[in-house]
Amino acid sequence: MGVTPQQQEVFYHQFEKSDGLLSNTVYDINLNENGEIIFGTDRGLSIYNGLTFNNRTYVGASNALNDVYQIGEGAYIGTNFDWEYVFFKKDTTQVLAINKSGLDFPRVIPLGDRKLLYVKTGLISPDQQDTIHFKNSFDFLYHLVQHGNTTWFTAGDTQENTLYKLETNDRLSTISLGFSMTKEDIPFTYNEGILFYRPSVGGITNVSGQLIQSLPFSPEKVNNLYIHENTLYFSTLNGLWVFNLASEKAEHYLSDIQISDTMFDVEGNLWCSSLLHGVFMIPSLTRRVIKFEDKLDESLILQSQQNGPSNALLLTNDSKLYELDYRDYSLTFKREVPSPNRIEGFLADSTTKTIYLGSNLAELLDAKSLVTLESFKLSAIKGFLPSREKLFMATSSGLYVYHLEGKLAELILPKHRLRGLFRQKGQQYCYSANKLWEIAEDESLKLILDNQNIEKVVYSGSRTFILTTTGGVSELKENKLEPIIQSGEDYSDIFLTDNYLFVINSERADVFDLKTFEKRNSFFNSKGIDTNKLVAVVEFDGQLLFLHQQFMSAFSSFPERNLVKPTIKLLNRELLPEKLTSIDYSSNDLRFAFGVYPNISAQGKTSVMYRIKGLSQDWLPLYATNGSYNIDLLNLANGQYELELMAENEDGVTSEAFLLPFSIKPPLWRQNSMLLLYIVILGGIFWTSFYLNRLRLVRKNKVELEKVRLNNQLAAAELKAIRSQMNPHFLFNAMATIQNAILKKDLKDSLDGLSSLSKLLRDVLHKSSMEVHSVQAEIDFLHNYLKLSKKRFGEEFEYEIACEKEIDTAFEKIPTLITQPFVENAIEHGVSKRKGAKHISIAFSKVIKGYQVIIKDNGLGSDPTTWYNEEKGSFALKAIENRISRVNKLSKLKVGSTISSASEGTTVTLTFEHEQ
Structure with missing residues (x-):
């Protein structure tokens, strides 16, 4: 019986009004010079710095804001639907109304590094110093696309078969189109050329109207079209459609959401704004979240084992056995152990082509047909280890050996609550919470390790790794432990694949290369996994599958190093004395508050250090409080000081040193x-x-x-x-x-x-x-x-x-x-x-x-x-x-x-x- 998975989804973070966003209706997304995300909402301007939202409102004919851009340090401009331009400066807000006669709504036109304002007969700069006059006036502008120093746009004039090209030398030229353009036709740049998405022909054409690519979907009302690395992102009334021009593969996400705009940030994360549900941030890695039907929610996935039939992934779910097909992620029910037993021990052995299920009843199944070959009662079986004519079983009351010929189970290590067994280089081992024994062929046991606080053991044919309850990881070599990761990272679980060791704590999965044992990178909980519910990690056909208690995340790539350099920015300069180099002794209680940018995707933690030259040369750590880092300096003695700050992300990329000299005058x-x-x-x-x-x-x-x-x-x-x-x-x-x-x-x-x-x-x-x-x-x-x-x-x-x-x-x-x-x-x-x-x-x-x-x-x-x-x-x-x-x-x-x-x-x- 096959179980069809529910819709495959991308993992995302949703930001709404309750998270600090100004409104749940967002029209436009853009970036400022610090890598922060700026949003035009129906209530004003929201700026997200990765920690908090900074909101700006204004009083005008309309509270809505569209076409938001930065035009200077701390200064922004936006348009609304009542023919107004809104200027947000550091301390003031100015609303400029224009002649709305015959206009649809105003637009901000990016041209190189400049931002120009559309006024029907031409374009002007925000300071009204530069002007570009149109030969013919336009009632409205439909769509625009910027690439480098050139901007193209379509306009609602009598020549609806014309594309306008505007260059940084203020030269305006036209490109004749080989089709009758409508406002639904959206231009975009691809391979240095201009193409059009045209819903009337169901695909993409060149400027001559020749069909270049048919689309296997028909999105309802495209609000915006965004292209990034050969992939088109359609913001529509029924969600986000993603189409890769190279692979011709289409995907549909957020299908019940009205998406208004889409943009990538500096760290490669995709942001989508909606008209009712705030904004969605899809982290930069390519993954899917696969959810199965509700019957699996009745109990949790307990264990998994690769190398089952057809190299599929076998899952246990309380008393049931399932098989997961990697090709379409379908889940098939295979077997259920007799009630009231539940599966505790589990092994799919490709060598003997046998599946072993253990609880209070041991079952040996044929791996292909799943027919029971043998069964016998034994209490609380935790694990199996087949060896020639014997089967070793770890239980809560000790180690048993089952002689397959004589069909007799014998207790050979009593009074020990065993956790499992494993084999390394032909040698057999069993272990409890603090001891490790070597099992000889004559069934004698030798205590190898004692008082080790063993949390979990993972192994392949040649390598074995042990996680201790103190969070450290060691490799078993020649019956001795060789420390690999020292205690202190608070690791609580480990998983072993063909090429990598995954070491887990409450916030991330660290990836170590098995050849060099160097840390390659980390998968963070904010990136589509939940380490608190993780039960298995599988490496298969170039994919990484993170299997959780109730869902699975499929990754097609590893996270890359976060090379974006943090930037330190002082937040409360207005609260400090005007002359920091000559502070009066009566004002010698100071607070420095600052943020670290960009930190949009929560891709790991940013550590921040500081020191005050004049007080100490030692670097001291800082921790964020309510979205900012604070340094309080109370009752400073008179003298010369210098605040020095340094930020570093988890991949070792550091910020430029931030230096702020100040001095206290004596009375x-x-x-x-x-x-x-x-x-x-x-x-x-x-x-x-x-x-x-x-x-x-x-x-x-x-x-x-x-x-x-x-x-x-x-x-x-x-x-x-x-x-x-x-x-x-x-x-x-x-x-x-x-x-x-x-x-x-x-x-x-x-x-x-x-x-x-x-x-x-x-x-x-x-x-x-x-x-x-x-x-x-x-x-x-x-x-x-x-x-x-x-x-x-x-x-x-x-x-x-x-x-x-x-x-x-x-x-x-x-x-x-x-x-x-x-x-x-x-x-x-x-x-x-x-x-x-x-x-x-x-x-x-x-x-x-x-x-x-x-x-x-x-x-x-x-x-x-x-x-x-x-x-x-x-x-x-x-x-x-x-x-x-x-x-x-x-x-x-x-x-x-x-x-x-x-x-x-x-x-x-x-x-x-x-x-x-």
Whole structure:
């Protein structure tokens, strides 16, 4: 019983309004200078760059747009059906109405690199500087064809047997036709000559009217005729007709769609516009998609095996066996295993002319007649391997050998869930998910490989390839694995044909030559296959057949290398400062957004790298978001920079380097002339403020007040603890260090030190009125404080601040600057007394009810009992002790502290726990 396939179709991508196209009614297709596709729709202009649609609308007598062309960078022109020309410029749209008296509709005429506007009595350029006058005025133009520097057109005048020829020197001449032309007759160029498609004669004629080629089809109402590489593409009311002039073969696609225009893009993909269904992109490879009748949709194609009867392709479909004829792709039902079994093991062996079907019943069939030669029961048969008088069978419970003479099945490798068997160079093997055994003729087994994570094995008579669960591929040679493809490509399946190895992942099938094992190219899911549903790849008579669970794709050629060079284009230039070479310091947060063109057919991925000279020389990868690549540069320091971009397609073709220099100006107060004055003024202001605050805090009454005034006491203690933390000697040392850098003319170091000191002072003054702030703010303050200390002590001073990820540093609160006195004490009473390497570490870590801070130094140690003595120790630490006491009385955040000191250093542990 033969099963006739459904209509053979081309694989296509459909783009509609829901995909971003301006409208589902599209009249015209063209290309711009970047290789982007431009569409004239009944709502305006759509431009597709391979990633997104950019749409432009306008207000005119009609919203429709036809004859769309690019006339400059970012500038386009189109016509509508109400006698208007529409100009799209970068920021504006202009509608130009013309005298419509006697005109059918306006046209844009391409002539070489120019675009001319038809105005009945002649042609004018869009800027109205160039004019070509017609000897006779025309009421309308019918069809036009451009080839190189010459344009031909037909016109609706009294001489309907005339073809007009317009050359780039503005010379207009006529060609007399040997037939009475109608508006249905369409000219096209072929082999440097002019021919006509004439529906009235059912074929193609020359200018004399002589029939050159009859057509085996009669398309209904041809809207447009397009020729590409000896093939005619008819856009009609009932789909796309394709006719090859060399082979005289005709094909019909999209039969239920009204096709309005057709064009190839720079990557060889065919685009078809329609009047109701958007646009269709047919990828560049020649293929067919063959779908079979609905009965096969009841279950999936499970396995396939070549070398069946007449070298046909045998397919299993649950419990059924089918034969596929390569000539017409018809599918014939051959056999069904008894219910409730299903085919799991399957082998069509051309040597023994036997077909083996396995499930819970093994059947040996004559390959020609499909008559059962033998059958016997055996559980869960996964594969067969015939050998002389024996038949080895891999099952889910182990390896069986069936003696054909004695008709006896014997288990020779128990307790292993086998996946299959194969033969290489006369030697026999079986394998499980992680082991491989060699089977000797005496039925003994030798473990060859162990712990290999075997996903799948494919083999021919002389070569065997193994795919592992980690995605790598190895070849079995002399019972050892020789890696061919390393793990990392996420490969999930492999198929072997006569000449190629196909390695599959979720987006493509990579093709490797078996002779050199070099990657030849890739078939992508966007090109007519679906690797997630692929069950077999067959190489037959120059064709490649990709067999899926419910359909088959037939390819007549391999994909060629994508030689189109990517181009990088900045997308948001208008959002950047006008003068990139002199950006004000207040605008130092920048975003660069750009696209890579052309990328029309999704022929593989384009990888993009960037680097910012002035920040790093290392190349960093980029990934597209919402159709564009973005680079965010925040809070850039003043200086000179250069953005460098590079794009590369999967075939190794790279773009030209994209370079964009820019610079950030320093603010006035950070320029050299203001530096010294700023230090003096800042130091004086800070010292005066610090002295007055210190004096006021020392005179504070330390006597405990009644509970109703505890809040005021806490605020006073906060001020005293924070403002008294900053040791004046530290400030003198910091300013002396900066002054020394200035005198040495080390501008970078002095600016860096001054910036850190400025941030530190601003934090002290600003946070003195705050009871608590975030853990992140505390960490930032400590960074600035220790950074200045490092400038004081030099390279022998090192510090580190670490914080566990479990702490939400932006949300978690801490008493303001509570850790600073302990850090100051670690410096002044710890590491400053030590010769050689000085080290301080601060660690924020999570505890059950909160978090803790551990401050360690490698100083000489001291007696902790003297730390809170105002005469011997630190007054700031004494203030912190009082502050901790008041925080514990008034707040739900409970603070504890422990100090341990030894000769090798001091450790302070502060705990912050939330009261339940």
